[in-house]
Amino acid sequence: MDYFNYRDGELFAEELAVTALAKEYGTPCYIYSRATLERHWHAFNDAFGEQKHLVCYAVKANSNLAILNLFARLGSGFDIVSRGELDRVLTAGGDAKKIVFSGVGKTSAEIRYALEVGIRCFNVESEAELERIQELAAAMGKIAPISLRINPDVDAQTHPYISTGLKENKFGISIERAEAVYRHAADLPNISVQGIDCHIGSQLLTLSPFMDALDRLLALAERLEQQGIQIHHLDLGGGLGVRYNNEKPPEPADYMRQLFTDERLKRYEILVEPGRTIAANAGILVTKVEYLKRSDYKNFAVVDAAMNDLIRPALYSAWQEIIPAQPRTAGELETFDIVGPVCETSDFLGKDRDLNIQAGDFLVVRSAGAYGFAMSSNYNSRPRACELMVDKAQVYVVRARENLEDLWRGEAPLPA
Numbered sequence: 001m002d003y004f005n006y007r008d009g010e011l012f013a014e015e016l017a018v019t020a021l022a023k024e025y026g027t028p029c030y031i032y033s034r035a036t037l038e039r040h041w042h043a044f045n046d047a048f049g050e051q052k053h054l055v056c057y058a059v060k061a062n063s064n065l066a067i068l069n070l071f072a073r074l075g076s077g078f079d080i081v082s083r084g085e086l087d088r089v090l091t092a093g094g095d096a097k098k099i100v101f102s103g104v105g106k107t108s109a110e111i112r113y114a115l116e117v118g119i120r121c122f123n124v125e126s127e128a129e130l131e132r133i134q135e136l137a138a139a140m141g142k143i144a145p146i147s148l149r150i151n152p153d154v155d156a157q158t159h160p161y162i163s164t165g166l167k168e169n170k171f172g173i174s175i176e177r178a179e180a181v182y183r184h185a186a187d188l189p190n191i192s193v194q195g196i197d198c199h200i201g202s203q204l205l206t207l208s209p210f211m212d213a214l215d216r217l218l219a220l221a222e223r224l225e226q227q228g229i230q231i232h233h234l235d236l237g238g239g240l241g242v243r244y245n246n247e248k249p250p251e252p253a254d255y256m257r258q259l260f261t262d263e264r265l266k267r268y269e270i271l272v273e274p275g276r277t278i279a280a281n282a283g284i285l286v287t288k289v290e291y292l293k294r295s296d297y298k299n300f301a302v303v304d305a306a307m308n309d310l311i312r313p314a315l316y317s318a319w320q321e322i323i324p325a326q327p328r329t330a331g332e333l334e335t336f337d338i339v340g341p342v343c344e345t346s347d348f349l350g351k352d353r354d355l356n357i358q359a360g361d362f363l364v365v366r367s368a369g370a371y372g373f374a375m376s377s378n379y380n381s382r383p384r385a386c387e388l389m390v391d392k393a394q395v396y397v398v399r400a401r402e403n404l405e406d407l408w409r410g411e412a413p414l415p416a
């Protein structure tokens with residue numbers, strides 16, 4: 001459930017009408033619901049009950065400072081993949097001791113900085129990275145806490161672009177190599193083995209791939225412990241799917257219940273890195289219909305949001321629900337492709353949607369809180385949208401709309 005519902009014939013974000021917000025702040029604009037974000041975070045956190053755990057929100061899903069700050073206030077941990085995300089978390093009041101650092105390409109500067117601020121754990125994705133962390137930690141006189149990200153070779157049964165746990169994927173260290181690399185890590189003087197990490201993909205709609213991966217992780221943990229390598233935590237990554245259309249993803253509580261059917265899990269602190277589950281259905285993208293363009297062959301609704309604002313449909317053929325902010329009571333449904341102004345054929349937000357709309361109407365793309373603004377760009381020299389956070393009957397601009405000067409900041413013509 002979310003807090004975007006129709007009331008008296010118009011869509012509300014919590015206590016505020018979406019059309020009024022669109023008129024006041026302009027379009028395209030992202031609107032987030034504070035209550036939904038917090039509810040989704042709690043759904044994960046509370047599902048653990050008494051079990052020692054840490055929810056590390058995956059910052060990449062939506063890294064707006066206001067959102068990170070809400071989670072920091074709840075005591076959340078964070079999963080980051082860059083210096084930029086690390087600084088966002090710290091700027092938003094997050095605790096360095098609750099940050100895990102994932103990603104296949106951590107630079108020396110990023111590793112040094114993470115060691116300096118004292119993050120909770122590096123999720124190491126290759127043997128070369130392990131060596132680099134050892135060297136840098138030694139030079140700084142520090143001990144680096146690490147997990148190895150294991151690639152368990154399980155099929156996440158999701159879109160191939162967001163599947164990460166197969167042996168042909170670039171992520172993690174293969175499960176076959178894992179034991180040897182852990183033995184080596186345990187011998188390195190500036191490395192402290194903390195846990196085992198795994199993230200097999202995103203938008204998973206069934207639990208069996210998680211369970212297959214977990215089985216392999218637990219077996220590895222036992223083999224390591226027999227060799228005297230103590231494992232303190234298991235990081236199970238993110239990846240739980242959400243409902244965009246008529247999918248029926250498991251709830252976080254179902255997921256936890258299923259995980260803990262394996263009693264061995266209780267021996268460890270459990271980390272999870274949910275992104276989409278928390279943010280996707282806590283946000284919408286509001287856009288205005290500029291033109292209706294009809295032909296015998298196809299009807300287009302040309303809107304003022306584009307693939308630069310929300311790239312998921314173009315990139316993964318992702319389907320997101322598109323609804324009017326104020327449904328019309330007179331007129332007929334027609335079938336439209338909802339397209340943006342960008343000069344690419346893949347610039348669409350939705351195809352073959354039945355809508356009763358006119359130019360000037362506001363449309364709402366649902367489930368846009370995760371991998372929406374975070375993946376937006378300035379392609380076609382389009383300033384990026386503003387982001388609003390609604391908290392009951394209050395609205396806050398949590399990111400101002402970019403202006404034209406923002407587009408060429410840092411650029412300079414050659415001297416005459």
Ligand SMILES: Cc1ncc(COP(=O)(O)O)c(C=O)c1O
Pocket residue numbers: 058061079102103199201202203237238239240273274275276277
């Ligand atoms: C390492 C890692 N952790 C967590 C996530 C968050 O995944 P999701 O948004 O599917 O929960 C991702 C992205 O898929 C990731 O790459």
Ligand SMILES: N[C@@H](CCCC[NH3+])C(=O)O
Pocket residue numbers: 060162202203312370371
């Ligand atoms: N960006 C993707 C998910 C990738 C997750 C990042 N590891 C999406 O919008 O579905």
